[in-house]
Amino acid sequence: MSSYSKAMGPVSGSRFQAYSWFFMRLSGFLVIFLALIHFYWMHFIIGVENITFDTIVGRWTAPGFEGVFWRTYDLFLLVFGFTHGMNGGRQVLEDHITDERGRKVVWYLLVAAWAVLIFMGAWIIFTFRPGMPTPFNLPIPL
Amino acid sequence: MSFITRNVSVILETLVYRGREGQGAYLLHRVAGLGVLLFLALHILDVFIVAFGPTVYNNLLFIYKGQLPRLLEVALAFALIYHALNGLRIIVQDLYPAIMRYHKTLFYIQFVLFTLLFIPAATFMMREFNVLIGDFVLIGGYPYGILVALVLWAVVPASYLVQNVAPPQAGLNVSIAGGGK
Numbered sequence: 001m002s003s004y005s006k007a008m009g010p011v012s013g014s015r016f017q018a019y020s021w022f023f024m025r026l027s028g029f030l031v032i033f034l035a036l037i038h039f040y041w042m043h044f045i046i047g048v049e050n051i052t053f054d055t056i057v058g059r060w061t062a063p064g065f066e067g068v069f070w071r072t073y074d075l076f077l078l079v080f081g082f083t084h085g086m087n088g089g090r091q092v093l094e095d096h097i098t099d100e101r102g103r104k105v106v107w108y109l110l111v112a113a114w115a116v117l118i119f120m121g122a123w124i125i126f127t128f129r130p131g132m133p134t135p136f137n138l139p140i141p142l
Numbered sequence: 143m144s145f146i147t148r149n150v151s152v153i154l155e156t157l158v159y160r161g162r163e164g165q166g167a168y169l170l171h172r173v174a175g176l177g178v179l180l181f182l183a184l185h186i187l188d189v190f191i192v193a194f195g196p197t198v199y200n201n202l203l204f205i206y207k208g209q210l211p212r213l214l215e216v217a218l219a220f221a222l223i224y225h226a227l228n229g230l231r232i233i234v235q236d237l238y239p240a241i242m243r244y245h246k247t248l249f250y251i252q253f254v255l256f257t258l259l260f261i262p263a264a265t266f267m268m269r270e271f272n273v274l275i276g277d278f279v280l281i282g283g284y285p286y287g288i289l290v291a292l293v294l295w296a297v298v299p300a301s302y303l304v305q306n307v308a309p310p311q312a313g314l315n316v317s318i319a320g321g322g323k
Contacts, residue, residue, distance in 0.1 A: 025233050032226040039222060043267060048206050048215065053196035056189075082186065085179035092172055096149050113183075121186040124193055134194050 020087055027084040034077050057130050071125050078121040086114045157304060163249045166301030171228045174221035181218055209271045213290065216264045220294050223259050227252045253298060264291035 042048065046055065059070040093106050159165050192199045205211060231252050235242055265287035272282030281289060 025236065028229045029233060032230065035222060036226060039219065043215065043219070044263075048212070051203065051206070053192060053199045056192050056199075078186065082182050085175065085182050088172075088175045089179050092176060096152065097145075102145075117183060117186045120190045124190050128192060131195075132193060138194070 020091075024084060024087060027080040031077070031081045031084055034073070035081060038073075038077060056128070060125075060128050061130065075122065075125050078125065079118065082118060082121070083114065086110055160305045162302045162305055163246055165305060166298070167228055167231075167249060167252075170224055170298065170301050171232075174225040174228075177221045178218065178225060212267060212271060216267050216290060216294065219263050219267065220260060220297075223256060223263070224298070227256050227259075256298065257295065261288070261291045261295060264294065 042051065059067070060074075061067050062070065090107070090110050093110075094103065097103050097106055156165065156169055161168070188202060188205070191202050206215070231248050234248065235245065241248065265284055268287035268290050269284050271286060273280045273286060274282075
């Protein structure tokens with residue numbers, strides 16, 4: 001934790017750092033199990049060489065509770081894992097970038113990258129079905 | 143000093159700071175975390191590509207198949223397992239501050255658990271690959287897996303042993319780093 005560095009521009013004076021500390025412990029503990037089980041499943045049960053489009057179809061569009069379960073599982077991994085990672089990246093950059101302007105720029109870049117990637121991940125988790133229209137109706141052969 | 147030279151000197155001082163186990167753990171936790179974060183960004187983008195259908199997605203998956211990607215996946219396993227166990231130690235130390243008296247013992251328990259999880263995992267992940275010179279198998283299968291596992295595993299002890307090799311730095315107060323049991 002970067003307890004000796006000042007908060008980045010837009011959040012100074014708030015309780016952001018305290019919430020950040022608590023979030024890192026909570027999400028970290030949760031993601032240990034989610035990520036290690038996911039890694040074990042993909043690399044040791046299925047095997048990376050065997051993963052194809054059909055693997056995702058089988059998981060996300062499985063009938064009944066199973067499909068909902070895997071979409072929820074992947075959504076939790078996305079939200080808690082990626083947010084944990086981006087907040088950790090922010091803490092590292094905070095320790096190495098000392099001027100206020102640089103910190104502000106980095107803060108907005110990180111928030112933008114976080115929002116875009118969370119949106120892309122959540123969008124595909126919620127909307128995926130085989131034969132779906134391509135994003136923005138791009139003319140890519142299916 | 144410029145941004146780059148200042149931070150390069152910060153990183154070099156980190157390597158020779160003589161904080162020993164705790165300093166090595168801090169450094170590896172950060173490097174492993176940033177590595178996993180880079181992979182996560184790539185992984186979100188590649189899963190997004192399933193929206194473009196089976197042909198596009200299956201063609202893209204070459205990025206995860208073959209020997210070089212597998213070596214990077216072993217490095218990912220290293221980072222995940224190390225970061226997970228080290229993070230768990232940090233949570234335990236935050237919840238029970240009195241246990242800080244035994245932080246080095248906790249680190250060595252973590253190191254044993256890391257070894258027990260990572261060496262078999264890495265060995266298994268590399269089992270189907272060989273290092274070839276022409277048609278001659280230099281090393282392959284499980285022995286190759288064990289070699290890859292040991293080389294990466296050695297990064298953990300190296301992260302704090304390197305601090306004993308470097309001479310004490312003038313101007314750095316290194317004596318306070320040796321406290322604790």
